[in-house]
Amino acid sequence: MPNDAALPLTDIFSRFMGHVHIPWIGECWLWAGAKMKDGYGNFKANGKYVRAHRFAYEHFNGPIQPGMEVCHSCDNPLCVNPKHLFQATHTDNMRDCISKSRHRHGERHSGAKLNADSVRTIRSWYADSINGERPTLKYVADIFGVCQQTVLNVINRKVWAHVA
Ligand SMILES: [Zn+2]
Structure with missing residues (x-):
């Protein structure tokens, strides 16, 4: 990935990044713009809509x-x-989804929509106090499709305590 100085800061790219929330470098960059029905971000570039x-x-x-x-x-x-x-074929992608949903199905915890990776991501957002900025519980709850109490329980290790 090129560093910032090497990026061509075109108008379209600036506009794209205006819809992106980057709480902490290295973690998820969250799309805050329009969404498609399938849950992906929606961005209009050169007159047509593309997935963000x-x-x-x-x-x-x-x-x-x-x-x-x-x-x-x-x-x-x-x-x-x-x-x-990363790039994958449709077949790879389907296989990935199937194995993930099976994996989730087997995890019987409060907040079954979460997995070990999302739990680590949530905790890292609250553990890291760079700039003192933290996402709200509602924001995190919406992203992962769980309730705010579940997010709080994840942070306080009342659930998913076994995840390092
Ligand atoms: Zn990510």
Whole structure:
């Protein structure tokens, strides 16, 4: 990934980044703009709508090969952090989703929509006090589709205590 100085700061890119919330470098960059029904970010570039994570992938990482999908290693559809994005075939993607849903199904905790990775992500947001900025409980709850009390329980280790 190029450093900031190497980035061509075109108007379209500035506009894109205006919709991105970057709480802490290295963690998820959360899309705060329009969303598609499927949960992905929606961005209008050159007169047509594209999924925000695909735009981010192409801008930072390079062209997407024909027929390839852009997947999230962090499993957060609203994330546009290029380091969390990778290309995979549709079949790979489906297989990934199936194994993840099976995995989730087996985890019987309060907040079944969470997994070990999202728990670590949430805790890192609250542990790290860079700039003193922290997302609200509601914001985090909305992203992961859980209630605010669950987010609080995750932070206070009342649930998912076994996740380091
Ligand atoms: Zn991410």
